[in-house]
Amino acid sequence: SAVISQKPSRDICQRGTSLTIQCQVDSQVTMMFWYRQQPGQSLTLIATANQGSEATYESGFVIDKFPISRPNLTFSTLTVSNMSPEDSSIYLCSVEGWQNNEQFFGPGTRLTVL
Amino acid sequence: KQEVTQIPAALSVPEGENLVLNCSFTDSAIYNLQWFRQDPGKGLTSLLLIQSSQREQTSGRLNASLDKSSGRSTLYIAASQPGDSATYLCAVTQGGSEKLVFGKGTKLTVNP
Numbered sequence: 001s002a003v004i005s006q007k008p009s010r011d012i013c014q015r016g017t018s019l020t021i022q023c024q025v026d027s028q029v030t031m032m033f034w035y036r037q038q039p040g041q042s043l044t045l046i047a048t049a050n051q052g053s054e055a056t057y058e059s060g061f062v063i064d065k066f067p068i069s070r071p072n073l074t075f076s077t078l079t080v081s082n083m084s085p086e087d088s089s090i091y092l093c094s095v096e097g098w099q100n101n102e103q104f105f106g107p108g109t110r111l112t113v114l
Numbered sequence: 115k116q117e118v119t120q121i122p123a124a125l126s127v128p129e130g131e132n133l134v135l136n137c138s139f140t141d142s143a144i145y146n147l148q149w150f151r152q153d154p155g156k157g158l159t160s161l162l163l164i165q166s167s168q169r170e171q172t173s174g175r176l177n178a179s180l181d182k183s184s185g186r187s188t189l190y191i192a193a194s195q196p197g198d199s200a201t202y203l204c205a206v207t208q209g210g211s212e213k214l215v216f217g218k219g220t221k222l223t224v225n226p
Contacts, residue, residue, distance in 0.1 A: 001160070031212060042203065042216040043158075058213075092157055096212055100165060101146055103214060105158040 002027055002095050004106035012112045013083055020079045021109045023093035028073035030096070033103070034066070037090040046091075049076045083113045116141045120204055120217035127194055128225050135189040135220045137204030142185050148214065149178050149189050150203040158203065162189070194224045 003026040013019050023032065031050055035043040046066055047057040055068040069077045080087050090108045097104060117140045127133050137147070146165050150158040162171045162178040164187070170179040177190040191198060201221045205214040 004157075006157075033212070033214075035214075042218045043205075043214070044216075045213050048212070090155075094158075094214075100163055101207065101212065102160055102163045103148065103212075104160055105150075107157040108155075110155060 001102075002029065002097060002104045004093060004095060004104060006093060006106040006109050008109060009107065010110040010112075012114065014114055015084055017083055018079055018081045019083065019111060020077050021091055021093075021111075023076045023078070023106055025074045025095050030073070032070065032076045033094045033096075034068065034076070034078045035092045035094060035105075037092065037108075039088065043092065046078070080111065083111075085113045087111065088113045116144075116206065116208060116215045118204060118206060118215050118217035120202075120220050122220060123218065124221040124223075126223040126225065129194060129196060131194050131224075132190070132192050133194055133222070135191070135202050135204075135222070137187040137189070137217055139185045139187075139206050139215075141208070142182050143209060144182065144206045145209045145211075147178075147180055147187050147204065147206045149176075149187075150205065152201045152203060152219070154201075161202075191222075194222075196224045196226050198222060198224050 007022045034046040037043045046061045047055045049055045049070040067079045092108045094105045121136045148163045149161040164180045175192040201219040203219045205216040
């Protein structure tokens with residue numbers, strides 16, 4: 001299994017500002033994923049981040065709102081831009097293991113927008 | 115569009131009881147199914163992964179079964195303990211995609 005860390009673990013932000021969330025993995029992985037979990041809801045995939053190429057966004061998510069960087073095979077960032085209270089969620093990164101396509105998740109970043 | 119449903123939404127049982135959590139999915143053309151555990155305010159812990167060609171997987175007191183043709187999976191927890199209290203999530207991937215489609219989860223409370 002992969003060990004994944006995220007920073008920050010939580011934050012409270014003002015409307016209109018931006019927050020960058022970092023995800024670090026203890027081994028090299030091809031694909032990293034960013035999910036959002038809104039209060040009382042399940043997880044929804046925001047985008048898939050591949051090293052050396054543009055991220056692939058799911059329907060309803062756009063690069064201007066959620067820019068993603070993937071500078072190497074162990075690290076990725078997700079920025080939540082121009083935040084509104086509706087962006088209050090837990091944001092999680094995940095990676096796919098080398099065996100059986102099992103996915104492993106980071107501890108999440110709990111974001112509250114006032 | 116794949117949809118995943120989990121029943122019940124919440125379950126409360128006394129310690130020591132055996133229990134079953136249910137997961138159903140609308141499109142049977144899945145690649146694999148994964149069960150996760152989520153503690154309040156935390157990330158997800160992978161419990162079991164079942165490939166589409168498999169019928170079940172076991173890990174300790176947990177047993178997950180898959181009936182792909184009927185679009186169903188169950189997670190069986192034996193001899194439940196208060197430490198099992200958490201939300202259990204079921205998720206599937208489709209062939210050709212690594213995207214996980216999640217159910218809303220079952221919130222389990224095991225009372226001492």
